[in-house]
Amino acid sequence: MESRVEQSEDLDTRALSLLQAMTLDEKLSLLAGGSLFKTKGIPRLSLKPMKLSDGPRGIGFHSALRRATAFPTGIALGASWDPDLAREFGEALAREARSVGAQVVLGPAVNICRTPLNGRTFEYFTEDPELNSRLAVAVIEGIQSTGVSACVKHYAANNQETHRMKSSSQVSERALREIYLPVFEAAVREAGVWSVMAAYNAVNGVAACENKTLLSDILRREYGFTGFVVSDWFAVRRTGSGANCLEAGLNLEMPGKGSRYRQSRLKREYEAGAFTEQALDESLRQLLRVWLRTSPDAGNPPGERNTPKHQQLARRMAEQGITLLKNESDLLPLDRQRVRRLAVLGQRAGKRNCLPLYGGSAGVWSPYEITPIEGIRQLLGNDCEIVTDPRGADAAVVIVGLGHRVGGDFEGRDRTDMDLPAEQQALIRTTAAQNPNTIVVLVSGSPLAMPWAQDVPAIVMAWYPGMEGGTAIAGVLFGDVNPGGKLPVTFPAALSDSPAHSDTRRFPGNEDAVHYEEDVFVGYRHFDREQIEPLFPFGHGLSYTHFDYRDLEIAGDDWRGDGTLCLSFHLSNTGVRDGSEVVQLYVACCVPSLPRPVRELKGFKKVFLRAGESCTVTFELAARALAYFCPEDLRWKVDNGEYELAVAASSRDVRLQSRVTYAV
Numbered sequence: 108m109e110s111r112v113e114q115s116e117d118l119d120t121r122a123l124s125l126l127q128a129m130t131l132d133e134k135l136s137l138l139a140g141g142s143l144f145k146t147k148g149i150p151r152l153s154l155k156p157m158k159l160s161d162g163p164r165g166i167g168f169h170s171a172l173r174r175a176t177a178f179p180t181g182i183a184l185g186a187s188w189d190p191d192l193a194r195e196f197g198e199a200l201a202r203e204a205r206s207v208g209a210q211v212v213l214g215p216a217v218n219i220c221r222t223p224l225n226g227r228t229f230e231y232f233t234e235d236p237e238l239n240s241r242l243a244v245a246v247i248e249g250i251q252s253t254g255v256s257a258c259v260k261h262y263a264a265n266n267q268e269t270h271r272m273k274s275s276s277q278v279s280e281r282a283l284r285e286i287y288l289p290v291f292e293a294a295v296r297e298a299g300v301w302s303v304m305a306a307y308n309a310v311n312g313v314a315a316c317e318n319k320t321l322l323s324d325i326l327r328r329e330y331g332f333t334g335f336v337v338s339d340w341f342a343v344r345r346t347g348s349g350a351n352c353l354e355a356g357l358n359l360e361m362p363g364k365g366s367r368y369r370q371s372r373l374k375r376e377y378e379a380g381a382f383t384e385q386a387l388d389e390s391l392r393q394l395l396r397v398w399l400r401t402s403p404d405a406g407n408p409p410g411e412r413n414t415p416k417h418q419q420l421a422r423r424m425a426e427q428g429i430t431l432l433k434n435e436s437d438l439l440p441l442d443r444q445r446v447r448r449l450a451v452l453g454q455r456a457g458k459r460n461c462l463p464l465y466g467g468s469a470g471v472w473s474p475y476e477i478t479p480i481e482g483i484r485q486l487l488g489n490d491c492e493i494v495t496d497p498r499g500a501d502a503a504v505v506i507v508g509l510g511h512r513v514g515g516d517f518e519g520r521d522r523t524d525m526d527l528p529a530e531q532q533a534l535i536r537t538t539a540a541q542n543p544n545t546i547v548v549l550v551s552g553s554p555l556a557m558p559w560a561q562d563v564p565a566i567v568m569a570w571y572p573g574m575e576g577g578t579a580i581a582g583v584l585f586g587d588v589n590p591g592g593k594l595p596v597t598f599p600a601a602l603s604d605s606p607a608h609s610d611t612r613r614f615p616g617n618e619d620a621v622h623y624e625e626d627v628f629v630g631y632r633h634f635d636r637e638q639i640e641p642l643f644p645f646g647h648g649l650s651y652t653h654f655d656y657r658d659l660e661i662a663g664d665d666w667r668g669d670g671t672l673c674l675s676f677h678l679s680n681t682g683v684r685d686g687s688e689v690v691q692l693y694v695a696c697c698v699p700s701l702p703r704p705v706r707e708l709k710g711f712k713k714v715f716l717r718a719g720e721s722c723t724v725t726f727e728l729a730a731r732a733l734a735y736f737c738p739e740d741l742r743w744k745v746d747n748g749e750y751e752l753a754v755a756a757s758s759r760d761v762r763l764q765s766r767v768t769y770a771v
């Protein structure tokens with residue numbers, strides 16, 4: 108998809124004619140917002156303010172003062188590994204935005220999950236750049252298919268909350284290019300994203316909102332971005348000048364009034380010759396083209412909010428994201444005919460998560476929310492007695508998790524550890540001691556330590572499943588839904604195993620710098636290289652059925668130049684239930700010319716098969732899948748030589764593998 112805001116002549120013409128009609132003061136007035144979630148307007152020219160609205164999991168009450176559909180959070184979409192579902196979500200989110208008059212929706216949130224402790228892990232998709240890019244592109248395409256602008260955020264290397272307003276992410280060029288920037292490259296080059304949000308932090312010493320390398324050299328000149336860059340809210344630092352930000356490529360400072368883009372201040376800088384009207388015009392042209400393209404008068408589809416269609420989508424997303432981590436002796440799914448007494452307990456069983464500012468700016472206030480206990484009650488009706496005492500019950504479901512309290516899964520603050528609250532851990536242990544059929548359901552948004560994992564036969568990661576989450580959880584527990592989620596992030600056995608936690612320079616760093624010294628070895632890339640056993644590996648997720656992988660075939664065993672490589676294999680559902688399997692394709696250079704991950708995800712497909720059904724799965728790999736970013740030459744390179752292709756059910760469960768030789 109063209110990475111340009113619709114190349115229609117009309118847009119350019121209209122933007123230019125607006126600019127020609129504007130006075131200098133009117134132009135200067137548009138660089139900073141007019142209120143918390145709106146730009147200014149120019150009534151004289153019938154240019155109405157443009158509204159922007161959070162957020163990445165639904166329309167935020169704080170930005171629209173309306174209740175809206177609360178979809179599952181980003182990490183749940185990450186666990187779905189389903190770009191088609193992501194695209195459908197993007198379109199629904201945009202229609203909800205349009206219904207509150209928003210022309211820009213501030214999402215998707217796509218920062219790489221570098222540390223398990225990031226307070227915003229729940230908002231993001233994954234630790235892996237390939238999975239990140241596929242999902243982000245799909246969401247953006249869905250959003251922009253309706254004439255609303257996505258705003259991919261937070262550009263770039265904003266991977267923790269601690270010190271976010273002051274610190275600098277010190278990242279090597281190679282790690283930037285291989286891990287942190289690919290999602291933004293894909294957002295521009297593949298999805299044609301119309302706006303980008305610049306982050307709070309600095310990158311390699313230069314604040315993101317005035318980082319010319321990031322905003323102009325890479326985003327615009329290299330990737331071909333033609334939309335506008337908006338600052339995160341209050342993110343423009345008081346150190347630089349307006350001219351600096353303009354020169355770097357920041358088009359809009361939010362929210363209202365602005366600090367660097369305060370009109371009076373800009374006027375003084377302009378009169379002092381700090382920037383030209385031509386530079387001002389070019390910046391405004393980039394902003395106005397999206398402003399006009401997304402205008403309610405531009406013939407865009409109408410909005411809709413809180414519709415049954417969106418609520419059913421929210422449920423499907425929850426079902427597709429729920430990840431079955433453990434299921435000893437196939438305890439799950441529970442048999443509705445045989446379970447006559449069910450114990451349901453735990454601090455999160457009856458709690459809502461879809462309330463204003465829950466989690467921070469991603470918070471959505473939904474018109475209703477099916478909590479886990481309500482979902483279970485609705486499913487079981489009067490067929491089963493629901494109690495809170497595990498003793499003597501046929502099974503016991505303990506529903507726990509961090510919730511959106513500060514210090515939990517919440518913006519602005521990182522967690523201090525991976526632990527569940529002590530009282531929740533105690534409840535799990537007590538319940539497990541009282542009932543052998545104890546199932547732990549985690550309603551949470553980031554990796555958790557589970558010292559109790561060996562005490563329970565079944566563990567379900569439900570993430571923050573949105574307003575229909577209780578329905579989805581109950582469906583999985585009783586088998587109406589066969590869980591197909593796979594972990595989009597590694598769950599470490601211990602925090603010290605995580606690459607960002609070998610020393611405090613890496614996390615939390617300090618107000619000056621956070622050092623990304625693990626370089627490209629983020630997430631499973633680190634665990635594989637150091638041969639550390641995770642609690643649960645990246646890509647892990649069980650099913651109520653079983654899948655067989657066989658007959659890997661590679662079309663042509665030598666791969667040259669820019670040619671693509673085709674490979675296929677046979678997948679069968681050998682169980683008795685229909686289900687989906689996320690098949691993953693990992694690539695490894697057998698004799699790398701510099702340190703490289705043991706294997707890297709370069710393709711995946713979510714395949715649904717009925718019980719007993721089989722199919723042939725095919726992958727096409729481009730040479731870029733073999734490439735690394737050469738720090739010396741500052742360009743992508745592919746080494747000649749042998750590569751291993753692994754088809755897997757998780758990063759630690761390789762089912763088929765083969766080798767190919769590549770020559771430039």
Ligand code: GLC
Nearest residue numbers: 161162213260261339340468
């Ligand atoms: C916040 C967040 C950003 C959000 C913005 C507006 O601080 O970092 O994701 O879109 O402000 O609420």
